[in-house]
Amino acid sequence: MNGEDPQERPEQIRNIINGLERYNPQAADILEAYLQQQCEEKFCDCNANRVLLKLYQLNPDRIKDEVITNILVKAMTQFPSAQFDLALHLLSPSHSNPGPNSSSDLAEAVSKLRVLNSQLEGAQYARFWATLDSDDIYADLTTDIAGFEEMIRLRIAQLVSQAFREVQTSVLEEWLGLDSEDEVKKFVIETCGWKVDDNGIVHVPKNPDNEAKKTEIREDVTVDMFSRVIKRSWEDSA
Amino acid sequence: MSYQTGMAPVRAIEDDSDVEEEALVADYKEQVQYGGDMDELDPGLLAQQADDIQARLVQAAQPLDYQATLETKFQSYDNYCALFHYILNSEGPVDLEPPSYYWAWDVIDEFIYQFNTFCSYRARIARQANNEEEAQILRDNPNQWGCYSVLNVLYSLIQKSQITEQLAAMRRNEDPMSVAGPYGSKNLYRMLGYFSIIGLLRVHCLLGDFSLALKTLDDIELNKKAMFARVMAAHFTTYYYVGFSYMMMRRYADAIRMFSHILVYVSRTKNFQKNTQYDSITKKNDQMLALIAICVAFHPTRLDDTIHTALREKYGEQLLKLQRGGPESLPIFEELFRLACPKFISPVPPDFDRPEVNVDPIDHHLSIFMEEVKTNMWSPTIKSYLRLYTTMDLKKLAGFLDVKPEELRSMLLVTKQRTKQLRWTDNGLLEGELVNISDLDYALQGDLIHISEAKMGRKLVDWYLRNLARTYA
Numbered sequence: 001m002n003g004e005d006p007q008e009r010p011e012q013i014r015n016i017i018n019g020l021e022r023y024n025p026q027a028a029d030i031l032e033a034y035l036q037q038q039c040e041e042k043f044c045d046c047n048a049n050r051v052l053l054k055l056y057q058l059n060p061d062r063i064k065d066e067v068i069t070n071i072l073v074k075a076m077t078q079f080p081s082a083q084f085d086l087a088l089h090l091l092s093p094s095h096s097n098p099g100p101n102s103s104s105d106l107a108e109a110v111s112k113l114r115v116l117n118s119q120l121e122g123a124q125y126a127r128f129w130a131t132l133d134s135d136d137i138y139a140d141l142t143t144d145i146a147g148f149e150e151m152i153r154l155r156i157a158q159l160v161s162q163a164f165r166e167v168q169t170s171v172l173e174e175w176l177g178l179d180s181e182d183e184v185k186k187f188v189i190e191t192c193g194w195k196v197d198d199n200g201i202v203h204v205p206k207n208p209d210n211e212a213k214k215t216e217i218r219e220d221v222t223v224d225m226f227s228r229v230i231k232r233s234w235e236d237s238a
Numbered sequence: 239m240s241y242q243t244g245m246a247p248v249r250a251i252e253d254d255s256d257v258e259e260e261a262l263v264a265d266y267k268e269q270v271q272y273g274g275d276m277d278e279l280d281p282g283l284l285a286q287q288a289d290d291i292q293a294r295l296v297q298a299a300q301p302l303d304y305q306a307t308l309e310t311k312f313q314s315y316d317n318y319c320a321l322f323h324y325i326l327n328s329e330g331p332v333d334l335e336p337p338s339y340y341w342a343w344d345v346i347d348e349f350i351y352q353f354n355t356f357c358s359y360r361a362r363i364a365r366q367a368n369n370e371e372e373a374q375i376l377r378d379n380p381n382q383w384g385c386y387s388v389l390n391v392l393y394s395l396i397q398k399s400q401i402t403e404q405l406a407a408m409r410r411n412e413d414p415m416s417v418a419g420p421y422g423s424k425n426l427y428r429m430l431g432y433f434s435i436i437g438l439l440r441v442h443c444l445l446g447d448f449s450l451a452l453k454t455l456d457d458i459e460l461n462k463k464a465m466f467a468r469v470m471a472a473h474f475t476t477y478y479y480v481g482f483s484y485m486m487m488r489r490y491a492d493a494i495r496m497f498s499h500i501l502v503y504v505s506r507t508k509n510f511q512k513n514t515q516y517d518s519i520t521k522k523n524d525q526m527l528a529l530i531a532i533c534v535a536f537h538p539t540r541l542d543d544t545i546h547t548a549l550r551e552k553y554g555e556q557l558l559k560l561q562r563g564g565p566e567s568l569p570i571f572e573e574l575f576r577l578a579c580p581k582f583i584s585p586v587p588p589d590f591d592r593p594e595v596n597v598d599p600i601d602h603h604l605s606i607f608m609e610e611v612k613t614n615m616w617s618p619t620i621k622s623y624l625r626l627y628t629t630m631d632l633k634k635l636a637g638f639l640d641v642k643p644e645e646l647r648s649m650l651l652v653t654k655q656r657t658k659q660l661r662w663t664d665n666g667l668l669e670g671e672l673v674n675i676s677d678l679d680y681a682l683q684g685d686l687i688h689i690s691e692a693k694m695g696r697k698l699v700d701w702y703l704r705n706l707a708r709t710y711a
Contacts, residue, residue, distance in 0.1 A: 020393060023386070047449070052448060058385060060586055080655045082488045085606050089446035089486070093584060093602035094595045114609070122613045123651035126644070145597050163654050165683045171647070201684065212681040218695040225699065229706060 003044040003078040010034075013048050028055045028062050035070060040147050044074050046083045054089040060092065066104045068095070069141050077151045079120040080159075088114070091165045112137055125156050129177030153177065157192050162209035169200040243249040275301035291488070296320055296337050297345035302352055308375055311356055315383050318349055322391050325430070326398055329419045342429030343469045346437040349391070354444060356383040357583035365596045366589035373590045375571065388441065392434040398422070399431025405457040428597055432465055436472060444583050446603055451666040455480065461666070462498075470507070471641050474500060478526060480667065482580065485529060486603075488610065490537035491675055497526045498542050505544050523553050525578035527552050532574055535560035536614065537659070537675060563618035571611045608707040617653045619645075621678055624689050643685070650687070654680065669682070 013034055016027050031052040038044055049071045069092065076081040088096055088110075096110050116138070119128040132138050132149075141149040153176050160167060160175065173184045178206045181200065187203050188194040195203045204210060298321055302314055325332055336342055355378035360376050363369055381387075389588040395404060400422035414422075435454060444453035458464055460480070466472040481496035489568040504523055530545065531553050538561070549557060559570045563704065582599035589595055621698035623635060651702075661671065675690040 021387065050447070050449065052673050054450070057445065058585055080652075082486075082610075085610065086449060086487070089448065089603060091602075093597035093599050094587075096602060096606070113490075118609055118613065121610070121652075123648040123655070124414075144415045154415055159651065159655065161683055165681055165688075167682070168684060172645075210681040212679045212690045214690045215678075216695050217692055218701055219697045221699045224304075225703060229703065 003046050003075075003081070006043050006045050008041070008043050009045055011041065013045070019050055022051045022054065023058070024125065025055060025059045025062060028052060028059075032064070032067055035067060035074070036144075038074060039070060042147050042151065044078060046078065046087070048193070048218060050087060050090060051072065051085060052167055057090050063106075065109070066144070068106065069109050069113065070144050072110065072117075073145050073148065075156065076113065076117045077145075077148070077162060079117070079155065080123075080176055084117045094120075109131070109137070109141055111134055113141065120191055123159070125177070126174035128152075129174075132177075149177070153187070154191070157188070161192070161194075161204045161207060164204050165206070165210050167204065169196065169202055169204050172202060240364060256644075271547055277285055286544075291324075291334065292337065294340065295334065295345075296695070299337075299341050299348055301348055303433040304355075308372055311352070311359075312379065312382050312585060314352060315356075318352075318391075320386070320393075325426070326391075326394050331424050331427060334426050335427055336426050339429075340471075341470050342426070343433045343466075343472045345434040346430065347471065347475070350388070350437050351442075353383050353388050354581055354583060355491055357385075357585075358581055360585060361588050361596060363599070364590045365593055365598065367590075367593035376587070377590050380587045385445075392438050392441065395427070395430045395434040396438075396475065399427040400437065401428060401431035402457050404428070405432075409457075409459065412556075420534060436476050439483075440475065440580075443483055444480045444580055445585055446599070448486040448584060449668060451479060451483045452487075456666045456668075468518075474504070479580070481526065481529060482665075485533055486607070487660075488536075489660050489662075489670070490514075490533040491539070492667075492670070493533045494530060494537065494541070495662075496540060497530045501526055501530075501545050502542055505548070519580065524552060528556075528578040531557045531560060532571060532578075535618075536656075540674075561618055563615050565615065567615060568608070568611065572608065576600065577606060579603065608691055613652060614656060616649045620649055620653050621676075624678060624680060625691065626685070627687075628689055630687045630689065632682070632687060634689070647682075650680070650682065 012030065014063060016022055016030065021027050024056075031048060034045070035052065038049075052067070053071060056068070071087055072084065074089045078084070091110065095104070095106050095113060096114070112135070119125075119131060131169055138228060156175055160172070169184050170183045172178075172188065173181060175183060176187060178184050184202075185196050189196060194205065199201065284617065294317075298318065302310065306314070318476075327333075363372050363376060367373070388501075396420045400417060400419045403417040404422055404540050407417050409415045418428070420432065435458060437453045439451050442448075442454060455476075458466070461467075477496050477500035481493045481500075484490070484493035484496060501591070504519065527545075527549050530541070531549060534541065534557070553574070556570045556574060560567050560574075579600060582603050584599050619639065623638060624630065632646060632650075633643050636643045637644060641649070657674055657679070658672055659675045660670035661673050661675065663671050677694075679690070679692070680687050680689040683689070
C-alpha cells in the first residue's frame with residue numbers, strides 16, 4: 001500500500017504533478033476526475049490530491065466542498081500517518097477552524113472529520129466507530145468512498161498484528177466495529193488468516209513487529225574511518 | 239584577502255570534510271568582508287545613478303524600511319516586476335554581471351521577505367478592521383504582491399537559467415555549461431536560478447505545502463559543496479526550512495539532523511560574525527534550538543554536545559517539561575512552536591468585509607500540529623514505566639497510571655506506531671526508509687506486555703580513533 005505515490009497513477013497525472021501544469025487552474029478538472037477514480041477503485045494518491053488542494057488554495061473560486069471532504073476522507077484511510085494533516089495544512093484557515101461567528105457547511109464538515117481522524121491517529125478505534133454511528137453527517141461524508149469502513153477495518157487489523165501476539169475477541173469486536181464475537185471470528189479467520197482458540201483468544205502469527213526481540217546495536221566500522229590514521233602514518237614515514 | 243588565493247587549490251584537491259569546513263569558514267570571512275564594502279557605498283552616488291541598471295540591481299537587494307507605507311510597498315513590487323521583466327523578457331540574455339556573489343541571494347531573499355510581510359500585513363489589516371483607509375486601498379489592489387506572480391518569477395528564473403539541468407549534469411560529473419544554454423551560462427541567470435530554488439522552498443513552506451517544499455530541493459545536494467553553502471544566510475535559511483518541513487511531516491530524526499548540522503556550523507563560525515548579521519542569525523539560531531527541543535520531545539535522541547549544552551542553557555526548563563509529556567507540556571509546545579515557526583501566510587486576499595472569518599494562518603497550522611502533540615502526550619510516561627520491566631500486566635500498569643485498561647491499550651498502540659518513522663538515506667529529501675527509531679520495543683500477549691530494550695554496544699573503534707587523533711594532534 002503506497003498512499004503517497006501509488007502505482008496506479010497514470011502518466012497524465014504524473015506530468016501534472018511534476019511540471020508547471022500543477023498551477024494551471026484547468027488541471028483541477030482532471031485531478032477531480034482522478035480523485036473520483038480513487039474513490040471508486042479503492043486506492044489513494046495523496047500526492048496528486050494535494051496538487052488539487054493547492055489549486056483550490058490559489059483559486060478559491062474553484063473550490064468544490066465535496067471534493068475537499070473526499071480528499072480528507074481518503075487521506076484519513078492512511079492512518080497513522082501525516083497525510084490527513086498535510087492535506088489540512090493546505091486548506092484555507094477559515095475552512096478548518098470554524099470561528100464562533102462563522103460556520104460554513106464546509107467548515108463544519110472539516111471539523112467533524114478532524115474529530116474522526118484524531119480518534120484513528122490516537123488508536124481509539126472503539127470511539128471511532130461510535131462517532132461514525134453518532135451522526136448522519138458521517139454517512140454523507142463517506143458515501144463517495146467505496147469500501148471506506150472495510151478499508152479502515154483492515155488497516156486496524158494490520159496495526160493490531162504489529163503490536164499483538166494474542167488478543168481477546170471482545171477487544172477486537174470493539175476495535176473493528178463489528179456486532180458480535182462470531183463476526184469477529186469470521187473476519188480474523190477469513191480475511192486476516194489468523195487463528196482463534198477455544199477460549200476466544202485470537203492468535204496473531206509472528207512477524208518482525210510483534211516479536212519485540214532483544215537487539216544489540218553494534219558499532220559499524222568501515223575502512224574509511226581509518227583513512228586519517230593511515231594517511232598520517234604514511235606522511236610521517238615519508 | 240590574500241589567503242583566498244592560497245585556499246583555492248587546497249579546496250579543489252582535498253576531500254576531507256574538516257578541510258571543507260575550513261574552506262567554508264574562510265568563505266564566510268570573505269562574506270563578512272563583502273558586507274564591509276557595501277557599507278562604504280556613498281548614498282549620494284547611488285541617487286545620481288538611479289537610472290543606471292547596475293544601481294537598480296543593487297537597489298533590489300536592499301531591505302525595505304519596515305515602516306514603509308503601502309504606497310512604498312506597491313512601488314517596491316512594481317520595481318521588482320520591472321527588473322525581473324527586464325531580466326527575463328529582454329531579447330536574449332541581458333549582459334549584466336551581478337554586483338557580487340551574494341547579490342542574487344539578497345535579491346531573492348528580499349523579494350520573498352517583502353512578499354511575506356506584505357501578505358501578513360494585509361491579513362492583519364483585515365482581521366483588526368480598524369484601518370478602513372488602508373483596507374480600501376488593499377481591497378482595490380488585490381493583485382499587488384500576488385502569489386501567482388511571485389511563483390511565476392521564481393519558476394521563470396529557474397527555467398530560463400536551466401539550473402535544474404545544470405545541477406543534474408553536475409551530479410553526473412559532467413560540465414554544467416554544456417546544458418546551460420545562452421542564459422544559464424551567464425552568472426546573473428545561473429545565480430538567480432539557483433537561489434530561486436531555495437526561494438521556492440521557502441514560499442511553499444510559508445503556504446503550508448511541506449512536501450512540495452522538500453520536493454523543490456530534489457536537484458540540490460545538501461552538502462558542504464552546495465552552492466548555497468558559500469552564502470551564510472542562504473545556508474542557514476535552507477536548513478531551517480528543510481528542517482521545519484521535515485518536522486511537519488513527522489520525520490523528526492531527519493529534522494534534528496538538519497537543525498544540528500547548521501547549528502554546529504554556526505557555532506564554528508561565530509567568531510567572525512559581525513554584529514548586525516549576528517543579530518538576525520542569533521534569532522534564527524534560537525528558533526532552531528526551540529524546534530530541536532520539540533523534535534527531541536517526539537523522538538528522544540542523543541544530540542551533539544555543543545547543541546545539547548546550548549539547548550539546556552536556552553530552553554532547559556521547557557525541554558524538561560516537554561520530555562515529561564502530559565497536559566502540562568501542551569502550552570510549552572505551543573509557546574515554542576509560535577516562537578520558532580515561519581510567518582505563515584495565506585496566498586489569497588482576506589475577506590475585508592467579514593473580519594471575523596479571517597483566521598491567522600499561524601493559528602491554523604498550530605492547531606493541526608497540536609493535534610499530533612496531544613495524540614502523543616502520554617508517550618514519555620508510558621516509555622518511562624516500560625523501561626523498568628521486561629514483562630508487565632496491562633491492568634497493573636493502568637492502575638499505576640490511573641487510566642482505564644482500554645485507554646492504556648490505545649496509548650500503547652500509539653506509542654508503538656510512532657516509533658516507526660521514515661528516515662532519509664540518500665537521493666531526494668522526500669525519500670527514505672521506514673525504520674524503527676526507538677531503542678524500546680514491546681508486544682502484547684493478551685494483557686501481558688513483553689518489553690525489550692536495545693542495548694548500545696560500546697563504540698570501541700570510535701573511541702580508539704578519537705584518542706589517537708588527540709594524542710598525535
